[in-house]
Amino acid sequence: MKLIERIGLSALHKMDPETAHGVALKVLQKGLAASHGPVSTPRLRTTVAGLDLPNPVGLAAGFDKNAEALVPLSNSGFGFIEVGAATPRPQPGNPKPRLFRLTEDQAAINRFGFNNEGMEAIAARLARRPANAVIGLNLGANKDSSDRASDFARVLAHCGAHLDFATVNVSSPNTEKLRDLQGKAALSALLTGVIDTRDTLERRVPVFLKIAPDLSDAEIRDIAEVARDTGIDAVIATNTTLSRDGLKSVFKDETGGLSGAPLFEKSTRVLARLSLLLDGDIPIIGVGGIATAEQAYAKICAGASAVQLYTALVYGGISLASDIARGLDHLLARDGFDTVAQAVGSKREDWL
Template sequence: MSLVERAGLAVLHRLDPEVAHGLSLRALNSGLVPLPGVVTSPRLACTLAGMPLANPVGLAAGFDKNATALGALARAGFGFLEVGAATPLPQPGNPKPRLFRLTEDRAAINRFGFNNDGMEAIAARLRLRPRTLPIGLNLGANKTSPDRAADFAQVLATCGLHVDFATVNVSSPNTEKLRDLQGPAALAALLARVMEVQAALETKIPVFLKIAPDLTPDEIAEIGAIALGAGLAGIIATNTTVARDGLKSAARSELGGLSGAPLFEKSTRALAQLSLATEGRLPLIGVGGIGSAEQAYAKIRAGASAVQLYTAMVYEGIGIAARIAHGLDALLARDGFSTVAAASGTGRADWL
């Protein structure tokens, strides 16, 4: 970590977490933060659902909810970005405080509740996005919507022209009854509506599904089968967890989704189970608790084609993306893998 990053994090950690989050986005846009640019190599260059990536390290949804820092993030060493979640109508989200640092656990708890500027404002920013790397949008539903499946479809119809992929997010624990849409009948119906919109787009884009880590192996297998049947491009495993096992920090009992280091093992087990259930027929994105190149590599060996991170930046700064990509390159070389795809799934049995 650079001295600039270390000093910046020290200042941000003295502030309210949500205020610090907003300031970090402003700092990125100001040009004050040193950014490494593209990080790639013959080993790191790969494809995800047909999208070429300079490296397989992506930014998870939630950091840039409103697509306001795309230019800077495109130069931060990531191989791809995901912004959002976006809902049809703007909404303020849940009451504050709603973001909590768990410093002793290298974690965070949030209960934002899909706070965002709405799909029209986000689409306007996405029209002006950089084209140097794939950028995707996390699709959400308004809290008060009488038809949440229609919300997902509407956001895709409005924003789909301006992104390279979209993610159906039915796994956030912070919108009441949203996770009920992971049930077989509701999920199949929802995905059918979203894929109808995808088929009508001028340029078809890959559609992913993001699942919760708090699922049984049978539920994971069932979701995998539904995703295959719906024609999805892949699955993101996983979102935040409602579990609180083994936490030490004072904020450990706050309501919301837990992300960061404590999620790593739980999410990686879910990823491996999903990889087994889908038998390599769908690309998987591993997310949850990644804070090092070794952990990114473990996700890939558990079955991921690419990975995403977010919470680790709270503790390691924006430079962690490039550091993980470089470290991943070295780990692939050490073990004799010439590509990311060659390593994917080679350690899956360790997590089953």
Template sequence: MSLSERLGLAALRRLDPELAHGLALKGLRLGFVPLPGPVTTGRLRTKLAGVVLPNPVGLAAGFDKNAEAVGPLSRAGFGFLELGAATPRPQGGNPKPRLFRLTEDEAAINRFGFNNAGVEIIARRLAAAKSAVPRGLNLGANKDSADRAADFATVLSQAAPHIDFATVNVSSPNTEKLRDLQGAEALRALLTGVMQANERGLPIFLKIAPDLDDQALADIAGVADETGIAGIVATNTTLSREGLRSPFRDQQGGLSGKPLFERSTRVLAKLSTLTKLPLIGVGGVSSAEEAYAKIRAGASAVQLYTAMVYGGVTLAAQITRELDDLLLQDGLIAAQAVGLDRDRWT
């Protein structure tokens, strides 16, 4: 990390977290942070559900909700980007404050509630943005929608010409009853509708919660296989507060960051025994060692977001280069490492 990025991070951490987030995006757009461009080697190059990635380390949804900094983020070292979540209509989200830094835990709690500019604006920005790496969109539903399942298909239809993949998000804890859509019958109907709207044949992923029991995971794996989706993102934020030290630990919302690593990796590994679909591992990745652990637990690719609050936007390039070193030490390419340590986590 450069001195300028260290100073910028220190300044941002003195501000309200949501304000700091907005300023970080603005800084990216204005070119305040030198960016390395995509990082790739023969060991890192990965194919995920038919999409070729320069490396398997991606940006998780939520950092750039409104596709404001696609170009700069694509040059930050990531192998792929996930923007959004986007809903059919613009949505203000939940009342502020709704984002909390848990510095002692290297974590965050958010209860944003799918705040975004709406798919029309987001799709227009995606159409205008040039990206050096594949980019996808996280699909959401409006809070006051009469048919939330239909909302996902609506967003996909409008954004599809401008993205390389899409993710159905039924696992955010910040929209009332959204997680109910993870039940087998509701999920089957929802995914069937999304796949019918998928006229371009994009890879469709499903993002799940880390708080599911074994039976729920088995049900989700079965529905995923039935409906023909391309893979599963494991996992979203958790409602657990186990082991936290921060004074903000009891805030309502989803917890992300370092405390989520073990919980989300166990879910990932269990899921990899239930389906042959490719998995994207998310939750608590802040180092190359953690990215590699998720790959060896069963992930074909990983994503991060909260770690950048503490490590800066160039963290992705650092993790990716160090991951390449780990693969070199083991004499593997990324695809060969997938699932090697699955038994350790299950």
């Protein structure tokens, strides 16, 4: 991390976390953050769910909820970016404060509640997206919707023409009863509706499913079965956790989803179990607690075809994406892998 970025992070950490987040987005929009450009090598280039990625390090949903910084983010070293979550109608989300920085734990707790400007505003920005980037949208449901399952399909129908992939997000803990849609019957019906909508689009958009880390073995088996039956293109494992084990921060008891370093082991174990069940038939994107190239590599070796990060940027800055991608290239070469795909699942047993 360069000195200027270190100074900037220090200043942001003196602000309220949500205010700091907004300032960081504005800095990106104005082009004041360093542009690292695409990071790629023959070893890093990979294909996931039919998407050609320059590298397997992605930005997770939640950082750019309203697709406001597509150009600078696409030049920040990420192999792909995911924006949103987007709901059919705008909604303010939960009351503030709703974001907490757990510095001692290198973590964050949020209870945003799908605050966003709605699919129409987000689609308008996606229509002006950079053509050479890989951009996906996290699909959400309005809190007061009478048919949450249909909300996901509505957002995809409205925004699909501008997307490279779309993620069905039923794993946020901050919208009441949303995680109930992870049940086998409800999830199967929801995904079938989304895929039916996808099939009406002029261009096929891969559909991903994002799951929670707080699942039993039986629930993970159900999700694997539904994933196969519905024909989704990838699973993102995982969203934030409700667990508070081992936290030190004074904010540890705040309500919401926990992300960052404490999630790494839990999410990686879910990833490995799911990888065993899917057996390479459906790719997995590993998320949760990644802050170093070694952790990104561990997710890949546990069964992930690509990875995403977000919370680590709070502590490591935007340059972290390119640092992790370059470090990952070195680790793959060290272990004799010519491609990312060769490493996927190579140490899965360590996590089972």
